[in-house]
Amino acid sequence: MKIFTANQIYKADKFTIEKQQIPSDALMERAATQLFEWIHSRLQGAEVTIQLFCGIGNNGGDGIALARHLKEADYNIQVHVVNYSEKRSKDFLLNLERLKDRKIWPEFLNDDCVMPEISPNDIIVDAIFGIGLNRAPSEWVGKLIEHINASQAFVLSVDIPSGLPSDRMPWNTDHVIRASYVLSFQVPKLVFFLPETGVYQNQWELLDIGLDAEFLVKEEVDYEFMTQFDVQPIYRPRLKFSHKGTYGHAVIVGGGYGKIGAVQMAANACLSIGAGLATTFVPECGYHSLQTALPEAMVLTDAEDDYISEIKIPFKPNAIGIGMGMGTKEETVQAFGKFLKEVDLPLVIDADGLNILSQNPKLLNEIPKLSILTPHPKELERLIGEWKNDFDKLDKAKTFATKHDIVLVIKGAHTITFYGGKGYVNSTGNPGMATAGSGDVLTGMITGLVAMGYDSLPATVLGVYLHGLAGDIGASLVSYDALKATGIIENIGKAYLELFKRPEPQEGKGA
Numbered sequence: 001m002k003i004f005t006a007n008q009i010y011k012a013d014k015f016t017i018e019k020q021q022i023p024s025d026a027l028m029e030r031a032a033t034q035l036f037e038w039i040h041s042r043l044q045g046a047e048v049t050i051q052l053f054c055g056i057g058n059n060g061g062d063g064i065a066l067a068r069h070l071k072e073a074d075y076n077i078q079v080h081v082v083n084y085s086e087k088r089s090k091d092f093l094l095n096l097e098r099l100k101d102r103k104i105w106p107e108f109l110n111d112d113c114v115m116p117e118i119s120p121n122d123i124i125v126d127a128i129f130g131i132g133l134n135r136a137p138s139e140w141v142g143k144l145i146e147h148i149n150a151s152q153a154f155v156l157s158v159d160i161p162s163g164l165p166s167d168r169m170p171w172n173t174d175h176v177i178r179a180s181y182v183l184s185f186q187v188p189k190l191v192f193f194l195p196e197t198g199v200y201q202n203q204w205e206l207l208d209i210g211l212d213a214e215f216l217v218k219e220e221v222d223y224e225f226m227t228q229f230d231v232q233p234i235y236r237p238r239l240k241f242s243h244k245g246t247y248g249h250a251v252i253v254g255g256g257y258g259k260i261g262a263v264q265m266a267a268n269a270c271l272s273i274g275a276g277l278a279t280t281f282v283p284e285c286g287y288h289s290l291q292t293a294l295p296e297a298m299v300l301t302d303a304e305d306d307y308i309s310e311i312k313i314p315f316k317p318n319a320i321g322i323g324m325g326m327g328t329k330e331e332t333v334q335a336f337g338k339f340l341k342e343v344d345l346p347l348v349i350d351a352d353g354l355n356i357l358s359q360n361p362k363l364l365n366e367i368p369k370l371s372i373l374t375p376h377p378k379e380l381e382r383l384i385g386e387w388k389n390d391f392d393k394l395d396k397a398k399t400f401a402t403k404h405d406i407v408l409v410i411k412g413a414h415t416i417t418f419y420g421g422k423g424y425v426n427s428t429g430n431p432g433m434a435t436a437g438s439g440d441v442l443t444g445m446i447t448g449l450v451a452m453g454y455d456s457l458p459a460t461v462l463g464v465y466l467h468g469l470a471g472d473i474g475a476s477l478v479s480y481d482a483l484k485a486t487g488i489i490e491n492i493g494k495a496y497l498e499l500f501k502r503p504e505p506q507e508g509k510g511a
């Protein structure tokens with residue numbers, strides 16, 4: 001599912017109006033009808049007070065049109081116009097007239113207004129600013145937003161929480177609506193997925209307002225939100241006349257004294273996702289535990305007992321995952337550097353593999369093209385340097401991935417995979433997956449998919465999605481808190497089944 005910028009949404013709007021030959025207020029009417037149906041199906045005429053705070057642009061127009069629908073269904077409404085500018089939009093004014101025709105007179109709030117009383121039992125509709133916000137709200141509007149946030153009422157935001165710009169950080173973090181729920185039109189907004197801007201909403205959902213399908217398909221975007229619908233076509237079914245060689249031989253390189261478990265989990269995940277064969281390469285000390293804990297995998301050992309000193313793989317694997325639990329001892333750094341020079345297939349590099357790269361930036365030039373790097377935030381910072389905010393982080397990550405021609409995975413609540421100047425935002429996963437070994441499992445899964453013949457980008461996008469989905473299934477069985485990395489591995493099979501079962505998710509959780 002494409003993530004459009006505000007400009008692209010305006011383009012889609014214009015294209016739709018011209019192609020469908022509809023007046024511009026028809027889209028606002030569709031939006032208001034969808035909003036009304038969503039609310040009405042839940043409230044069923046309940047006697048709750050609905051306070052609508054409407055700006056003077058089209059977001060406000062949506063709110064004003066919604067007020068008319070609510071009134072017609074006999075809801076108890078109070079309409080406030082947040083009068084922050086004289087430049088009222090045409091369709092706002094049209095809908096204001098329609099409202100007045102029905103004898104509803106909104107209260108106009110200006111910079112000297114008394115803050116309206118809000119009971120915690122009221123429902124607030126926030127239609128102050130939409131995607132047209134392009135500068136800091138004035139102080140009195142900011143204070144009104146603070147007043148709404150302090151009310152403890154349920155806040156339903158129209159399109160986007162007011163005060164949150166769609167493509168940059170807010171000017172003042174107190175002057176952004178904290179939405180209980182956002183009903184967003186047609187396409188998700190990038191800000192829903194970033195740690196610093198996703199906290200302004202608890203949950204979001206899309207409403208289809210019929211923007212033109214041709215435009216939605218053709219328009220090129222910088223970011224895509226990878227739902228079940230987007231990920232399904234990546235999957236390649238196993239063939240009847242196939243054998244284990246068809247699904248590749250993966251090698252997992254890593255481990256050190258006390259850190260063999262990381263390799264074991266990665267290799268287990270690699271086999272669980274479907275690789276034909278898996279071999280681990282570990283220091284000698286890992287031999288017995290690996291052979292016992294994971295009988296399906298083969299084990300190669302380093303000459304050293306408790307660290308890696310030379311990586312020797314006596315066959316040509318289809319994929320190699322490297323770095324987990326490997327440490328950054330000088331001998332290991334040398335061995336890793338030598339290996340990078342020799343190897344001629346893309347690698348999946350994680351954990352200490354990434355740490356070695358950040359400590360020895362010259363090695364970055366030795367990374368095989370199309371390798372996949374899977375840093376967590378700290379590892380990412382060491383690789384690409386500090387960032388000012390989430391948008392700066394995305395820019396730096398994209399530049400780094402393009403410069404080195406690699407797939408870069410930014411792990412987080414919504415993991416983002418960068419390749420070729422584009423970002424793929426994952427839709428699965430939960431806070432329970434912030435647990436020891438979760439990253440080793442992801443590395444193993446992606447390595448397995450590469451071994452099975454998936455190219456680097458599809459392997460990563462599918463791996464990240466299934467990893468999150470397996471985590472969601474695992475958490476549904478044991479709670480977020482009790483989920484362990486092995487619980488993710490155990491549910492990879494169910495994640496595959498779920499990939500073809502669940503309806504496409506159109507909603508997400510924020511804070």
Ligand SMILES: NC(=O)C1=CN([C@@H]2O[C@H](COP(=O)(O)OP(=O)(O)OC[C@H]3O[C@@H](n4cnc5c(N)ncnc54)[C@H](OP(=O)(O)O)[C@@H]3O)[C@@H](O)[C@H]2O)[C@@H](O)CC1
Nearest residue numbers: 013027028057058059129130131132133134135136137159
């Ligand atoms: N295709 C779709 O998806 C559809 C979208 N629709 C809806 O339209 C919404 C976008 O509407 P919008 O363009 O009129 O902008 P909106 O956010 O209402 O702001 C109004 C104006 O305020 C101004 N302004 C900006 N910042 C300011 C500030 N700090 N303080 C004071 N003023 C400020 C700025 O004008 P400026 O003064 O810069 O000329 C801006 O234009 C969208 O979110 C959705 O709800 C639907 O109706 C149907 C189809």
Ligand SMILES: [K+]
Nearest residue numbers: 129158160162
């Ligand atoms: K809004």
